[in-house]
Amino acid sequence: MSGQKLSFFLLVSFLAAATTAQWIDSPADLFSSFHKSLSDLASKGVEDMLADEAAEVGVKDKSREELEKVDDDNKDESASQESAEDDDKSSVNPLLTSTDDFFSLFPNIFRVLQSPALKPWWQGDNVCKETEEKEEKGEDAHPFLIGKAHFSSCKYMPNKYECITEVRERGKPTKKTIVTYRCCHGYKVKPGTQSCQAAETKPIEELAKELGAEKFLDMVKQEEMLEAIKGAKTVFMPKDEAMDEFLNKEAVATNEIERSALDKKAIILNHIIPEIKETSDMQDNMVLKAEDGFGLRLSSYPGGVVTVNCIPINETDKETEDGVVHTVEGVLTPIKHDITEILSQEKFSKFRDLLKEHNLWDTLTGESAFTVFAVNNEGVDKLDPSSSMCLGTILRHHIVPITVCSKAAPASGKKISMADLGSSWLHMANKDDQLMLDDKAVIITRDIVAKNGVVHEVDQFVVPTSGQPASELMRRTKHTRFLDLLEKAGLRSEVDKRKDVTVFIPVEDSLNELEALEPEKLKEALLLHIVPHKLTSYDLRNNSTLETALNDAKLSVSASKNILSSLIGSQSPMTVQCIPLTRVDGRVCNGYAHEIKRPVQIATGTILDMIQNDESLATFREILQGTKLEEQLKAGLPKHITLLAPTDVAFKDLSDEKLEKLKTDKEFADKVLRDHVINDTLCCSGVGASSWPFISTVRTSSGKELETDRSKGRVMFGRFSVTSCDKITKDGIVHKIDGVLLPPERHPQREIIFKRPNSEIILAGFK
Structure with missing residues (x-):
């Protein structure tokens, strides 16, 4: 043994003996223990010990996926690596991987009081593994990638551990492998444990009685379909109260289909998913395909509300002998119509015509999910004629690009907010036993579920701030003096009725000179503040010029970004004709309004x-x-x-x-x-x-x-x-x-x- 090795083993042996000193009664015992350690080391060479360790490593199970090693601390992890070589070239010499095992020959010198790490549950017994492989194609995939890149990410949930590995290569589709570990059916990770332990399962008949869903089971038995709900399936089981309400109605309100036209067998099949779907498998806007081929759309909202076809899900993940049951508050009738078919009803004819006129009808076709707050014919007639210029914006305010069911609004009366097609906020809330939209429109008929979303019938239009004319914005923001000047010069309609407009509005206390001008001069001065284009603050470029409504007069924009000034909190403002903009991006139906520090003056001379x-x-x-x-x-x-x-x-x-x-x-x-x-x-x-x-x-x-x-x-x-x-x-x-x-x-x-x-x-x- 070399001098370096001998010194190393002497040091380790001394520290090992020192860590056990608290259990040795006397210094003589301590010396004896240390002497024994030296004797053992002297009688056995390093090569022998490494050989023993290599033999021990050789019999260990090395078949576990590399993904299992990614998350030993029960946390979400992400890793990425890039290699021009194939995956199968990464074999490692076991002698080089046994270093940790070699040092386990000695006591844990530096962590004597630390408990051993618990083994993650997904590496234990009673764990089932699922592997899914798929390709995602895209145009000119990964054009800047050199070689092959591997990206792995793992997600931990109480009863599921999922790892996704993507293999990306230039010019080729992305290969995605999803490996899921979950407790096998009949086993659960119980609180305070780190293993899949046996959980109670019951026959579906017994479970239905316990959950208060016997009447649905009775209908299943009457139709001789008991075997259809058994096996490795997911059953959405309506509660007895929901079945009573459904059976007592003269017609089913969901799609206004007469009960006589509904086949009970089809209804039963619409509650069955031909695979096990626990809540950990569910995602917002996910569509599950039922046994009858129709879709069941899942939606989740604040407060833990989860719905399927806008019907709330109550108790979840109740295991039968082979499958899983979730209870729901209503009966899931088959959804056969899309949004455009629902809006083809006569009571929505005027609303439908407006959608077509403003090129929004085709938006509602296809598979993307929407929520439409459809105004009935009586509500369309209530619209103020002055809003005709802003009708496109108003219509977009009634379309939301996600599914929003009525149950999303809390019973407490708190508002739920959503963004419409124009990115304006729309609010829905329960108020005085009514469901209100922006505290103005009443939702008359709720949750008309479609294959691609949901329709709510409302009694009038809701006009957003972005759907109001510029004059209304000035009134709301207290720019009344400038609005009066526009009226005096006969330019209010010039601002409100232009197809595209940007208005620069001076602050109120800077208007004394304008108010003293003669009508003709005043009109020229005000036309300088009107630009015949829609321009946000992001559209105002440094050293650019803006056309105005006054003949050939133009405005100069300065929008320099002084990075050094911003570092010390003194960022330069954006200006027009060197006049700072104090507030920007006030939205009006036909453009934008920006507030400036003082009135604009035309540049004269060179x-x-x-x-x-x-x-x-x-x-x-x-x-x-x-x-x-x-x-x-x-x-x-x-x-x-x-x-x-x-x-x-x-x-x-x-x-x-x-x-x-x-x-x-x-x-x-x-x-x-x-x-x-x-x-x-x-x-x-x-x-x-x-x-x-x-x-x-x-x-x-x-x-x-x-x-x-x-x-x-x-x-x-x-x-x-x-x-x-x-x-x-x-x-x-x-x-x-x-x-x-x-x-x-x-x-x-x-x-x-x-x-x-x-x-x-x-x-x-x-x-």
Whole structure:
């Protein structure tokens, strides 16, 4: 034995003896125990012990699926691995896998007081295993995958353990293997245990009596179908009260089929699933196929409510000798019609015509599940004619792309909310012994179950906020002054009746100037706030222009995303004509409304026009004359720029020599002026706070980086403040600043080693 091995075994033996010291009466006994351990090790070589362990490993059961090893801690686990090799190349030398068993020769030194891990129940006795393999095809499957990838995930439930393995390969269908372990029939994992133990099962006749479902069993016996409900099957068994109600009705309300037309044998078969389905196997919107071939749709709702064809399930997972029974609160009659066939009834004729007119009829065909709150003919007649422009949105509000039964609404009166086809919220609740929709419409007939969903009859339309005109939105949000101005200018119908519209609504306390305008000028100003397109805030792109209802007038959008500002909680707002949007995405039936901080003003003139007419920019105007930048501005290039224009006061801080050079040396002047041009539209509101080391910069026309900051309410470019913001022109934006951005002068024998916003820390050099 080598010196390293001997040292290792001496250490392990010493620790092993030390862990048992508390059971040894004297130090002499401790030494004796330690001496014995050394003697045993000396008499047996490492190779012999490994050989013994290998022989022991060889007789162990190695047939257990690798999936069983994934979840030894009774938790959901996910694992993924990618390999270009096949699965069958992963055999392992047993001698290399026996390390843990080798160390089990010695006492558990570091976990003396820990109990051994319990064996998961799915690795024990009385466990049945089911394997399902299937392929999922898709166009151009996994185009970026190299080789073969394996993805495994396991899901733990009280009486079921399921592992799904997907094998993905480029250009080939995904192969999915589902392995399910569950206690065999007649066994359950009882609380506080980790094994499948025998559970009580009863003959179905005895179980029916115990569950209060004898009358259904009587009908089964009368039809001589007792054997049909026995075996490895699932039976939804109606309670006696449900059978009494069913048998006493003159007609079955579910699909308005006369009882005489119903075959009792067909009804019985509609309660039988030809396989065992426990609650752990059930999923929301799952459709089970009954013995008669018709579907049974399962739905689950908050509060633990589970329904089958909108009939609540009561007691579950009651095992018979061969199958399982669930009790239900009603009789499951065969569902033979889809939603469009139900809506073909005369009482829904007007509602049906509206669906077809707005291209929604075909949506309700096919296998996808829907809930339709169908307005009867009397309810359609109640609709306000002013809502005709929004009828498409209103109709979509009455269609929900999931199955929502009446039992989803709690008896306590709490609302259950659902999203309609237009993503607006719809609420259903029990109120004063009635089932109400949005506290407005009464659901007259509930749960008309279809093959592809359910229909509820309601007595009137429910108009969502997204189905109301823009004028109604303004009224509800207290923008009444702007609404009055639209009325005064005769533009209310322009907003409400346009097919597509986006309205920018100024806040109420900013309208004084608009209210003072003459009617014709007021109309022009208001038309600037109307865009003939549906635009959400996500559609407003940086540097984009928006057409308005005023001839060729356009609005400029600034939607820059300042990541550094957002890190310190100062994100730049979105703007239109440099006016910040304060609230966005108010939905109206024909578009959207956005609130802005003040009214929009039309851009008049160019940047050169603005410089020419502003007396505070006389010096800047003189320096600009004769430069290449002036020629480009006259030609309308570059577009969408921001000009930082120093005022006359700013130039007074320069030396006479420097000022004279700017006025006479046009090449030098052009170079300096380009440091004042940003090749982008940047409003003052788009400049956020900057904190070292997160420094915000913009690139000037000369290619230099210019620092920006917002400090104590002032907008800063470099070391200088903006004295006048957001002068909007047709070709850009002008900000006046209180300093001139000159190139830095070199300091002899000095070196800049470190920069912070608007400052420099300089280390002086020494000779």
